[in-house]
Amino acid sequence: MKDLVVMKFGGTSVGSAERMRAAARLASEERKKRPVAVVVSAMSKITDLLLGAMRHAEAGDQAGIEANLAALRARHEEACRDLLPESRQAAVMAEVHKLVAEFERIVRGMAMLGERPPRSVDEAVAVGERLSALLVSEYLASEGTPAAAINAWDVIVTDAVFGNASPLMDPTREKARAILLPLLEEGALPVITGFNGATADGRPTTLGRGGSDFSASILAAALDAAELWIWTDVDGIMSADPRLVPDAEVLDEITYAEAAELAYAGAKVLHPRTLAPLAERKIPVWSKNSFAPEKPGTKIVPTVATAHGTRAVASMGNVALVSLEPASPELNGVQVMGRALEAVARANVELLLVSSSSYRQNFCFLVRHEELERTLEALESALALELAHHYLHPIQVDRNVGLLTAVGEGMQGKPGLAGRIFTAISRVQVNIIAIAQGSSELTIAVVVRRDGLEKAVQAVHAESGLGHRPPVPVFTFPMPRRKE
Numbered sequence: 001m002k003d004l005v006v007m008k009f010g011g012t013s014v015g016s017a018e019r020m021r022a023a024a025r026l027a028s029e030e031r032k033k034r035p036v037a038v039v040v041s042a043m044s045k046i047t048d049l050l051l052g053a054m055r056h057a058e059a060g061d062q063a064g065i066e067a068n069l070a071a072l073r074a075r076h077e078e079a080c081r082d083l084l085p086e087s088r089q090a091a092v093m094a095e096v097h098k099l100v101a102e103f104e105r106i107v108r109g110m111a112m113l114g115e116r117p118p119r120s121v122d123e124a125v126a127v128g129e130r131l132s133a134l135l136v137s138e139y140l141a142s143e144g145t146p147a148a149a150i151n152a153w154d155v156i157v158t159d160a161v162f163g164n165a166s167p168l169m170d171p172t173r174e175k176a177r178a179i180l181l182p183l184l185e186e187g188a189l190p191v192i193t194g195f196n197g198a199t200a201d202g203r204p205t206t207l208g209r210g211g212s213d214f215s216a217s218i219l220a221a222a223l224d225a226a227e228l229w230i231w232t233d234v235d236g237i238m239s240a241d242p243r244l245v246p247d248a249e250v251l252d253e254i255t256y257a258e259a260a261e262l263a264y265a266g267a268k269v270l271h272p273r274t275l276a277p278l279a280e281r282k283i284p285v286w287s288k289n290s291f292a293p294e295k296p297g298t299k300i301v302p303t304v305a306t307a308h309g310t311r312a313v314a315s316m317g318n319v320a321l322v323s324l325e326p327a328s329p330e331l332n333g334v335q336v337m338g339r340a341l342e343a344v345a346r347a348n349v350e351l352l353l354v355s356s357s358s359y360r361q362n363f364c365f366l367v368r369h370e371e372l373e374r375t376l377e378a379l380e381s382a383l384a385l386e387l388a389h390h391y392l393h394p395i396q397v398d399r400n401v402g403l404l405t406a407v408g409e410g411m412q413g414k415p416g417l418a419g420r421i422f423t424a425i426s427r428v429q430v431n432i433i434a435i436a437q438g439s440s441e442l443t444i445a446v447v448v449r450r451d452g453l454e455k456a457v458q459a460v461h462a463e464s465g466l467g468h469r470p471p472v473p474v475f476t477f478p479m480p481r482r483k484e
């Protein structure tokens with residue numbers, strides 16, 4: 001649909017009645033100019049609360065279940081009361097209670113089984129988004145904007161990887177058009193749940209944590225939208241994490257590839273898979289702050305005319321380095337690596353970096369702390385024999401590391417850039433443990449000691465001429481002296 005804007009509001013942007021009002025205002029203002037479809041996250045912290053209730057259920061913790069159910073109910077009752085006019089209160093409150101009861105039924109089932117099957121988790125956790133879609137659409141309607149709450153499991157068709165599903169674009173396109181276009185054409189504003197979908201045969205799925213961004217891009221692509229706006233609680237995509245680098249700046253424009261690399265490298269602002277569905281139709285994306293909508297935000301575009309050098313420095317603290325090393329020369333290191341990688345892939349672990357040395361045939365990779373236990377279990381079972389017979393050294397784990405990633409299209413084919421990054425890090429006396437450069441040459445990733453991460457990020461950020469300081473030419477080595 002020509003002119004259509006898809007707007008996605010994150011958890012904090014619909015985190016209270018007040019924030020829902022602000023979100024609704026942004027959407028309905030835009031709708032005066034062109035058609036708008038809204039995608040919402042659950043209210044902030046609600047997804048954690050729902051997942052927590054299900055963990056309590058599995059563990060048989062009744063008190064825990066009750067506490068989470070009470071908090072879920074209270075938060076949405078309060079929002080409903082503060083948001084809607086007297087005349088709609090009772091009807092919508094009844095809908096809220098119906099959704100909470102749906103969640104409760106599944107959770108009680110899990111408590112009885114002492115188990116939380118991934119498929120049921122996906123069905124239950126989507127209640128968070130269904131609640132916020134209900135409240136936002138009711139508020140829009142009460143303010144005179146015709147709106148309809150839509151459950152994305154009627155629209156987004158996915159594979160059956162529960163908890164981390166991928167969209168099937170052709171059937172999604174068909175459903176999105178059949179269900180959403182008629183609404184948009186008659187001037188209504190659909191409010192669609194983020195995060196969830198369903199398999200072709202109707203089993204509920206979710207797209208992974210933070211997946212509402214991805215939902216919005218799937219829908220923008222399926223509906224041939226003109227633009228996608230992602231509303232969050234920060235001013236846009238930044239040149240570094242401002243908690244680490246006080247002079248980090250909001251980037252005015254970056255490419256899909258840069259934004260995707262930044263998301264994978266730990267910048268929290270976009271779900272990593274968001275940009276893929278948009279590439280074919282080249283739909284531009286705005287990352288904007290719903291708390292300060294007058295600020296320009298960051299525009300994410302397919303390509304830029306002139307690539308800048310390093311555009312941003314992303315970082316991750318909660319990571320662990322896992323190393324494997326054959327103890328016997330008879331063991332084929334490449335085969336060990338292949339089996340190890342297959343095992344972690346099967347455990348659905350995301351590898352943040354892989355690095356190897358061919359001489360000692362050892363190799364290491366980086367995973368998130370939350371995924372470490374799963375990683376080790378997978379490795380220990382896949383390599384049980386080699387470990388038992390000491391063909392492999394015991395698996396080494398270093399939890400005290402951090403990952404720094406410099407990202408920029410302009411880094412491609414620039415000799416000396418890696419050297420400058422490493423020099424900047426060593427100048428602040430931080431030891432480099434492992435490095436990797438993406439073969440796209442869009443990123444240089446460096447693993448450092450955890451306590452040196454902050455200093456290293458600051459050093460690379462400054463060396464790259466980012467932030468509120470005079471630019472330094474980035475691409476020549478050694479650095480020319482500037483004549484001021």
Ligand code: ASP
Pocket residue numbers: 010011041042047048128194195208209210211212213
């Ligand atoms: N509510 C989901 C989550 O917290 C999805 C999202 O907010 O994007 O992961």
Ligand code: MG
Pocket residue numbers: 010011210211212213
């Ligand atoms: Mg998010």
